[in-house]
Amino acid sequence: MLEHLNRALEHIEEHLDRQIDVAELARIAVTSEYHFRRMFSALAGIPLSEYIRRRRLTVAGAEVLAGERTLLDVAVRYGYTSGEAFARAFRAVHGIGPGEARRTGAALCSQPRMSFRLVVEGISSMQYRVVEKDEFRIVGRKARVPLVHQGVNPAIAEFVKGLGQETVQRITALSDGEPGGILAVSDDLDPSRAEGTELDYWHGVVSSADVPEDLEALTVPAGTWAVFESSGPFPQALQFLWRDVFTQWFPSNPYRSRPGPEILRVRVLHEGRADAELWIPVERESDR
Numbered sequence: 001m002l003e004h005l006n007r008a009l010e011h012i013e014e015h016l017d018r019q020i021d022v023a024e025l026a027r028i029a030v031t032s033e034y035h036f037r038r039m040f041s042a043l044a045g046i047p048l049s050e051y052i053r054r055r056r057l058t059v060a061g062a063e064v065l066a067g068e069r070t071l072l073d074v075a076v077r078y079g080y081t082s083g084e085a086f087a088r089a090f091r092a093v094h095g096i097g098p099g100e101a102r103r104t105g106a107a108l109c110s111q112p113r114m115s116f117r118l119v120v121e122g123i124s125s126m127q128y129r130v131v132e133k134d135e136f137r138i139v140g141r142k143a144r145v146p147l148v149h150q151g152v153n154p155a156i157a158e159f160v161k162g163l164g165q166e167t168v169q170r171i172t173a174l175s176d177g178e179p180g181g182i183l184a185v186s187d188d189l190d191p192s193r194a195e196g197t198e199l200d201y202w203h204g205v206v207s208s209a210d211v212p213e214d215l216e217a218l219t220v221p222a223g224t225w226a227v228f229e230s231s232g233p234f235p236q237a238l239q240f241l242w243r244d245v246f247t248q249w250f251p252s253n254p255y256r257s258r259p260g261p262e263i264l265r266v267r268v269l270h271e272g273r274a275d276a277e278l279w280i281p282v283e284r285e286s287d288r
């Protein structure tokens with residue numbers, strides 16, 4: 001998997017001055033476009049579109065300083081339709097406009113070329129199983145919240161706090177399927193997975209019961225799920241579980257992620273430890 005991803009990175013480098021088709025990158029990586037975006041974001045720490053933008057402006061910056069082309073020629077070469085658009089993008093990355101950078105020979109920022117390799121660090125423990133599951137429903141309350149990559153998500157914390165104990169107890173009582181109990185469900189995420197983009201956060205349960213008027217339901221189609229179990233210090237083990245799935249498990253197994261909600265169940269134990277179970281929708285990589 002990593003070998004194919006690195007070939008896709010080479011393709012990016014060879015086409016920085018041309019249009020880059022994400023579908024073609026996914027074909028080179030021998031996976032789906034959806035999974036390619038997910039894997040790249042997890043491994044690189046930034047969205048694919050942001051990496052391409054930074055690399056283009058890094059190379060464009062070198063050409064600006066070289067002075068062999070006009071600024072408009074450099075702008076057009078790297079996909080900008082006007083000098084003004086190029087100047088805005090250039091300043092956002094380098095902190096200075098291209099004209100001033102050329103006049104003063106300013107030091108510019110640089111996005112290094114990336115390559116991926118697998119370094120297995122592991123967490124205290126992580127086990128997995130693959131489950132085929134029929135269509136089911138999530139019943140509970142939802143909110144549209146911004147994506148936060150690390151630490152507590154204030155919007156989610158405020159939303160859950162605002163539900164009240166009585167509502168949470170009523171939702172919990174509706175649980176009659178797996179995974180059982182109260183769940184944190186993330187759905188309808190932006191493909192880029194960029195910090196600050198929005199998602200639907202559900203605080204609910206798997207239930208086949210009639211949906212009370214003050215609650216909502218999310219129907220989840222039948223499909224395959226990879227279920228990961230983790231036990232360790234809270235919240236560290238929980239925070240790194242998702243990262244380890246995408247940076248360690250997917251590159252080593254014949255599966256790729258597919259569109260669908262991600263489901264997390266957490267049980268806080270004593271002495272600052274917790275058990276976590278993460279359900280990720282997957283499909284087999286047919287081309288491996």
